[in-house]
Amino acid sequence: MTESRKAFGRDSRCAINHPTCPLSSGHAKVHGFLSERQYGTINMTMLTQHTISTPYMVGPVHCYTGSLAGELVLFDTGPPTREAQRYLAEHVDLASLKHIVITHCHVDHYGQAHWLEQNCPAALYFPYRDCLKIAGHDRRIEAMAHLLADLGFDDVYLAKLRQIFDSGVLFPPFPKKFLVAENDLPERLGIEVLSCPGHSQSDLVYVGDDWAVTGDTLLRGVFQSPLLDVDLEKGGRFKNYAAYCATVVKLAGLQGKTVLPSHRQTVKSIKGVLLFYISKFLQRAVQLSPYREEKNVMLLIDKVLKGRVLDTFQLYLKASEIVFMQDFLQQPELLRQALLEIGLFDDVTELFHSAVLG
Ligand SMILES: [Zn+2]
Secondary structure, three states: OOOEEEEEOOOOOOOOOOOOOOOEOOOOOOOOOOOOOOOOOOOOOOEEEEEEOOOOOOOOEEEEEEEEOOEEEEEOOOOOOHHHHHHHHHHOOHHHEEEEEOOOOOHHHHOOHHHHHHHOOOEEEEOHHHHHHHHOHHHHHHHHHHHHHHOOOOHHHHHHHHHHHHOOOOOOOOOOOOEEHHHHOOHHHOOEEEEOOOOOOOOEEEEOOOEEEEEOOOOOOOOEOOOOOEOOOOOOEOOHHHHHHHHHHHHHOOOOOEEEEOOOOOEOOHHHHHHHHHHHHHHHHHHHHHHOOOOOHHHHHHHHHOOOOOOHHHHHHHHHHHHHHHHHHHOHHHHHHHHHHOOOHHHHHHHHHHHHHO
């Protein structure tokens, strides 16, 4: 089991390498060594990194604790496993915990929310869009099946995906009581909430004076799939691509903060991480480009994978990616403008044009 703690302040550095996210298709292999280094100066906000192993492809997940305005805050909870409960019970002062803040409602991030609700007095905060997901869970799963059917997925596939959704593996029990992070986090904590959808429709980044807890929005060497989902506010499909184009500008604006991601190493260069993601995505868009007239995503997956077989959930991830790229091919200007704004377009001009021009 990989569990460790590490303290972060303005000048902290982390040398951790971890395997990749179940909801991503990255390629990390290295398990790094965690050195226990403390950084501290007076008046500097400190967050401690907790690394908890997960049973998923994701590998370990990082949660963070810190005392903000004298109140103990936990960012993300780890997966719904005994080990994670043990870890939290041993390393977090649950009796004093005041606030539990979730970056996004994926299993490795909120998996202990229900258990924590029963075992500590803290208030729980979920992103607004996740509150909608929790309230409308069954409706969302139904609507998702319609979305996938429209993209060419057959009933056999949909029944298998439904089994995964219903198994509780992806959706461990939700807590009974929770607040909306965007509205209800007390101002005295000094946490700015940035909405950064793309990977999911709900990703939030929590920003302090010299740090940012970034969830799955900035992961080194990982292409975190932009997950196909139902737009819980407007209905229809959530437009991950358009959302990402706005998000990329906000993420670039975090330069100068200590970035505290949910997986893998601390991010030293935000632009480096963004460029990795955008290049990966453009490379895949280049592969898709010859088939831009084909709308049936199931058929497209066959073409792109050239006979490689994926399991049920991987197929869903692949479909998500393809829809993201189709949206890009429809509206490449959105991404171009965003990249021009943050000074990254020059780095990917060639790839961009090969994808768009086909
Ligand atoms: Zn994750």
